[in-house]
Amino acid sequence: MRWIGILLLTAGIASADMVTPTRTLRPGTVITAADLVLRDAAHPGTFDRVLDVVGQEARVALYAGRPIPFEAIGPPAIINRNQIVPLFFNVGGLSITTDGRALERGGIGDRIRVMNLSSRATLFGFVQEDGSIKVTR
Incomplete structure (x- = not known):
């Protein structure tokens, strides 16, 4: 048994x-x-x-x-490479908003590289549901 x-x-x-x-x-x-x-x-x-x-x-x-x-x-990509996207950076009381160019494809929650169009600096950020990028340090 x-x-x-x-x-x-x-x-x-x-x-x-x-x-x-x-x-x-x-x-x-x-x-x-x-x-x-x-x-x-x-x-x-x-x-x-x-x-x-x-x-x-x-x-x-x-x-x-x-x-x-x-x-x-x-997750399916909502941002394509070379797409112009809004960038948001918030820390403490400082809030910066500008445009950037996506250097990679990305879906919601993905960490991608973006280029700030004003300074030409390469940054990293997370793709948000509305197609914007929340920039991280």
Whole structure:
């Protein structure tokens, strides 16, 4: 009886799922449910639920049948390279607002490089929901 319990426990662990693309997805592709399939295998550091992947953007090429690593996808980009974006810097009572040029693509919450158009200085900031950049030190 004890062996049956061990076999059932082992079978439950071995039957983990992993999400794989049904076709090769190029970087920048927004992933849909039709692009994914669940496979009966486990691979550490990869997604095991389709809903976690749908609506995300491929950061690198995703090949059919291969598991999708956590770092290979992210939120869809709302800022494109060379786009003019508003920059905001707030610290203490000081608030600076100016325009900048995005040097990278980025989605909400991504940290990207931007160039201040006035000073030509390269800065880093986080993409906000409204498409602006909150500059960090």
